Amino acid sequence: MPSVTVLYNDGTVSHETFSVTKEALPNPKRVFVIPDPADKLVQIREIIAALQAGNIPLLFDGAMKSGDEKGRVLAQCNPDHYDELEDAAALFYTSGTSGNSIAVVKTRRELSSETEVHAEWMKEERFEQCLVTVPFFHIYGFLFGLSLPNALNLPIVTKEHFLPNEILDLCAKKPTLCITNPVFIRAMLRYNEKISLAETLFISSSGPLESHEAERFEAKYSTRLIQLFGSTETGGIALRQGGDLIWKPLCGVEISSDQGVLAVTSPFVSRSIFDNVFRPLPSLFRTTDIIEMMPDGFKIIGRAAELVKIGGKRLSIVEIERFIESMEGIDEALGTVEYHSNTLRGEVLTLSLVGDRDKINTTTLKKALHDYFGGIHIESKILMVEAIAKTALGKKIRAQLFTDVTHFPGKAHKVAGTDVPTTP
Missing domain, CATH: 3.40.50.12780 (ANL, N-terminal domain)
Known part of the structure; x- marks a missing residue:
């Protein structure tokens, strides 16, 4: 060398x-x-x-x-x-x-x-x-x-x-x-x-x-x-x-x-x-x-590990994130899917977003998701976060993509993908 x-x-x-x-x-x-x-x-x-x-x-x-x-x-x-x-x-x-x-x-x-x-x-x-x-x-x-x-x-x-x-x-x-x-x-x-x-x-x-x-x-x-x-x-x-x-x-x-x-x-x-x-x-x-x-x-x-089934249709969580990141005011997005087996709600998509809160309209965002993915009803929750945890190569750290839960304990002051709190 x-x-x-x-x-x-x-x-x-x-x-x-x-x-x-x-x-x-x-x-x-x-x-x-x-x-x-x-x-x-x-x-x-x-x-x-x-x-x-x-x-x-x-x-x-x-x-x-x-x-x-x-x-x-x-x-x-x-x-x-x-x-x-x-x-x-x-x-x-x-x-x-x-x-x-x-x-x-x-x-x-x-x-x-x-x-x-x-x-x-x-x-x-x-x-x-x-x-x-x-x-x-x-x-x-x-x-x-x-x-x-x-x-x-x-x-x-x-x-x-x-x-x-x-x-x-x-x-x-x-x-x-x-x-x-x-x-x-x-x-x-x-x-x-x-x-x-x-x-x-x-x-x-x-x-x-x-x-x-x-x-x-x-x-x-x-x-x-x-x-x-x-x-x-x-x-x-x-x-x-x-x-x-x-x-x-x-x-x-x-x-x-x-x-x-x-x-x-x-x-x-x-x-x-x-x-x-x-x-x-x-x-x-x-x-x-x-x-x-x-x-x-x-x-x-x-990637099979990044494909989820929502409303009976197989979707790429990465494609969802890239679509969301193309919208005004959103710098980064991290998606996870919860399956509520004890309720009638079925799948819930949680989007952790980094961006300008004043430019993000959750109603508009959810409608855009609905239209982009062929009219599928996607039950979703939006969390604003300070940052999304990444590896040194820039990959988002996904602790778990699909979970079976009855309640999602995410908080807006957390770094998406980790349990490490940040300063609000």
């Missing part, structure tokens, strides 16, 4: 060059390592040191409390006691949409084989830096923010906390591979100044952008945007560029439809996960994504 430059919020800059070996050094007694999350440069240094020593870094998002707790418990164990860790390189904690964190075991072969595939399709590119706006403890940030720049011999530039204009300014200085996510793409779309970034390639993951958002972004900045689809368990599955609707599988990845649900076979799929005990994963990994197969790939219809 040529170098890593970290820009700090106080204006200081740290620069360090790392030496990376292809294979781990012999280590007769491996240990678990939790890299320091407080400083990106320190975290990178500790991740690389662990990998080189043959130790196993435990990588998790501090915003996901269950992952933090489980990681620290596992860190007290001896990895030599587990046969499943014989060739493990790192454990990545992920919660997916369930809220229950699990540790996904990744081997050196799985990580390096995916890195080689991405390096191959980028081999004609001529970048001078890799700008990383995502955390390194996530599989996406690890692969694209550390492993891929190392394979491409690119200096890494990152920052503790980015603003949209800072990303644009850094990309405008030289040909850049920018590793980012939908949150930053949408934020940059709102930025008024028009800058040509024809020599920059943006990679986005952690959630799909709408087709029109990707098209607008490419047109606004005269640039290219490629989205990556995958998960911690599967690794990368497919790519799509700009406003394309079809996801095209990566080299070596075989996809199929198992009763409408995406199934994957690839050299990147993990062989085991840890959730109090180690459990093997099948070589044909069945995801929770509902798809439509196409001649050269697939379209994603929705």
